[in-house]
Amino acid sequence: FNLNLMVVGESGLGKSTLVSTLFNMPMYGPKEKKDPGAEVPKTVNVKTVSAEIDEGGVRLRLTVIDTPGFGDFVNNSDSWKPIVEDIDRRFDAYLEDENKVHRSMSNDNRIHACIYFIQPTGHSLKPLDILVMKKLHQKVNLVPVIAKSDTMTEEEIITFKHRILEDIKHQEIEIFEPPRYENDDEETLVENAEIMASVPFAIVGSTQLVATPDGRSVRGRSYPWGVIEVDNEEHCDFVKLRQLIIRNHLEELRERTANVLYENYRTDKLTS
Amino acid sequence: FNLNLMVVGESGLGKSTLVSTLFNMPMYGPKEKKDPGAEVPKTVNVKTVSAEIDEGGVRLRLTVIDTPGFGDFVNNSDSWKPIVEDIDRRFDAYLEDENKVHRSMSNDNRIHACIYFIQPTGHSLKPLDILVMKKLHQKVNLVPVIAKSDTMTEEEIITFKHRILEDIKHQEIEIFEPPRYENDDEETLVENAEIMASVPFAIVGSTQLVATPDGRSVRGRSYPWGVIEVDNEEHCDFVKLRQLIIRNHLEELRERTANVLYENYRTDKLTS
Numbered sequence: 001f002n003l004n005l006m007v008v009g010e011s012g013l014g015k016s017t018l019v020s021t022l023f024n025m026p027m028y029g030p031k032e033k034k035d036p037g038a039e040v041p042k043t044v045n046v047k048t049v050s051a052e053i054d055e056g057g058v059r060l061r062l063t064v065i066d067t068p069g070f071g072d073f074v075n076n077s078d079s080w081k082p083i084v085e086d087i088d089r090r091f092d093a094y095l096e097d098e099n100k101v102h103r104s105m106s107n108d109n110r111i112h113a114c115i116y117f118i119q120p121t122g123h124s125l126k127p128l129d130i131l132v133m134k135k136l137h138q139k140v141n142l143v144p145v146i147a148k149s150d151t152m153t154e155e156e157i158i159t160f161k162h163r164i165l166e167d168i169k170h171q172e173i174e175i176f177e178p179p180r181y182e183n184d185d186e187e188t189l190v191e192n193a194e195i196m197a198s199v200p201f202a203i204v205g206s207t208q209l210v211a212t213p214d215g216r217s218v219r220g221r222s223y224p225w226g227v228i229e230v231d232n233e234e235h236c237d238f239v240k241l242r243q244l245i246i247r248n249h250l251e252e253l254r255e256r257t258a259n260v261l262y263e264n265y266r267t268d269k270l271t272s
Numbered sequence: 273f274n275l276n277l278m279v280v281g282e283s284g285l286g287k288s289t290l291v292s293t294l295f296n297m298p299m300y301g302p303k304e305k306k307d308p309g310a311e312v313p314k315t316v317n318v319k320t321v322s323a324e325i326d327e328g329g330v331r332l333r334l335t336v337i338d339t340p341g342f343g344d345f346v347n348n349s350d351s352w353k354p355i356v357e358d359i360d361r362r363f364d365a366y367l368e369d370e371n372k373v374h375r376s377m378s379n380d381n382r383i384h385a386c387i388y389f390i391q392p393t394g395h396s397l398k399p400l401d402i403l404v405m406k407k408l409h410q411k412v413n414l415v416p417v418i419a420k421s422d423t424m425t426e427e428e429i430i431t432f433k434h435r436i437l438e439d440i441k442h443q444e445i446e447i448f449e450p451p452r453y454e455n456d457d458e459e460t461l462v463e464n465a466e467i468m469a470s471v472p473f474a475i476v477g478s479t480q481l482v483a484t485p486d487g488r489s490v491r492g493r494s495y496p497w498g499v500i501e502v503d504n505e506e507h508c509d510f511v512k513l514r515q516l517i518i519r520n521h522l523e524e525l526r527e528r529t530a531n532v533l534y535e536n537y538r539t540d541k542l543t544s
């Protein structure tokens with residue numbers, strides 16, 4: 001099994017932390033601190049990191065495609081381009097392999113899901129969010145999340161989620177929704193409905209263990225006024241994001257990429 | 273006494289809330305929710321709102337100059353221009369008044385301080401921050417703050433402040449520092465030193481009263497994992513910001529504007 005996950009969002013929204021949290025292991029080396037004099041890169045970079053992980057007894061090869069620089073410039077008009085180029089390049093590579101006489105389709109390097117990080121402003125989607133999500137939504141399974149949601153109170157999250165979904169609907173942006181199966185059991189249907197009802201997921205990431213006031217040791221963030229627990233569903237939707245991506249819908253993400261997104265790309269490419 | 277305070281920062285960094293918190297009264301009407309279809313303004317607006325407030329027995333006419341739209345576009349290359357134009361326009365108006373035969377210099381509409389809101393990324397200043405602060409620092413008393421600092425743990429704040437000060441030094445950005453007087457008493461010297469040691473202030477804003485676990489009613493934000501108190505110096509630097517702007521250094525802010533920033537502007541203008 002392999003899963004190719006892209007993360008997109010401005011610097012400082014907790015992307016690296018979230019990836020490490022999702023897979024319960026540090027996915028990146030310690031961040032190299034750029035000193036004040038360092039050259040700021042002029043374009044968006046695309047960086048890949050892979051790891052073998054064990055997910056409930058199943059071996060998973062996880063590849064994370066990061067997009068440092070996105071949204072960080074004074075002028076971000078072109079910052080979506082290297083991202084779309086990377087997705088297309090992977091589709092092209094697959095198309096090329098498919099057309100070979102002797103082919104081995106064992107390696108699927110296409111992007112199976114893109115986690116898009118929304119800044120927790122409390123207002124609505126930003127022009128850049130809308131621009132980029134429209135460029136991506138028909139090429140990749142789009143999973144929008146509210147970054148660093150511990151910035152927001154429960155009420156603010158409810159209002160913000162509502163507003164984001166309104167923006168998404170108004171802008172006709174397609175976000176990933178797992179299909180419902182006739183033969184799913186009641187428990188699965190309920191669980192999946194609960195997961196989808198929380199979209200966009202309000203997430204918090206942390207690989208650090210901290211002590212709660214009642215003495216438990218949990219992954220979380222410790223503030224002078226309290227401890228937020230990453231794996232506590234009362235505190236954030238991290239668990240739901242993890243279920244969607246790794247447990248419940250891993251297969252649907254890969255299938256939709258293969259049967260819908262890739263097929264559309266291929267048809268467009270061959271007919272143009 | 274009048275104080276003209278400009279606030280600059282991207283949407284969603286808590287500017288409106290902070291202004292209301294500083295003056296302990298709602299400075300703005302309820303925010304009109306733009307619906308998803310609304311036209312997004314193409315340029316930065318400059319909005320002014322005034323109020324008479326009582327500050328420790330002293331009547332203060334406070335004017336807040338807001339800059340909605342700053343930093344919110346896909347391309348922010350020009351978003352600093354309307355801000356600088358506003359500052360210059362006020363200098364020009366003063367210069368014009370000063371040159372009249374019959375003049376009444378009672379009205380000082382020059383900007384006395386500019387609170388610049390830094391997004392709590394945890395990394396360093398953004399290219400836009402540096403660009404704009406360099407445009408502003410010689411025209412206005414610059415007071416940088418870390419917005420929504422309840423997003424960050426105590427350690428993260430220490431690291432971030434250190435890094436921001438490094439960036440500011442490296443970029444030769446001048447931030448407001450109150451002068452020290454020979455005849456200040458020990459207590460004042462100590463208090464001022466403590467204030468300046470906390471720059472850039474890690475602030476949190478709220479006009480809502482919430483109940484703390486131990487039963488007090490305070491201005492703050494209530495999360496499932498705890499309550500952050502705006503006026504608690506263990507939780508954030510809001511009190512220090514308030515002291516700098518309204519109590520301890522109100523006069524220095526106005527004097528530096530008149531004797532240094534305006535004089536430089538006037539000299540440049542008359543010699544060019």
Ligand SMILES: Nc1nc2c(ncn2[C@@H]2O[C@H](COP(=O)(O)OP(=O)(O)O)[C@@H](O)[C@H]2O)c(=O)[nH]1
Pocket residue numbers: 010011012013014015016017018031147148149150151203204205206221393394395423424428
């Ligand atoms: N409040 C909050 N801070 C976070 C969260 N995740 C990461 N951070 C902090 O935000 C800063 C930037 O995180 P990082 O993962 O490097 O962000 P990236 O630039 O998007 O990769 C660090 O100081 C993290 O500790 C979160 O869920 N909530």
Ligand SMILES: Nc1nc2c(ncn2[C@@H]2O[C@H](COP(=O)(O)OP(=O)(O)O)[C@@H](O)[C@H]2O)c(=O)[nH]1
Pocket residue numbers: 121122123151152156282283284285286287288289290303419420421422423475476477478493
């Ligand atoms: N975490 C946090 N949220 C805040 C703070 N101040 C304001 N907010 C919230 O952030 C959102 C945007 O605040 P607002 O004052 O409208 O920001 P503005 O767009 O910069 O004027 C609202 O949901 C506020 O309740 C703060 O200090 N910390």
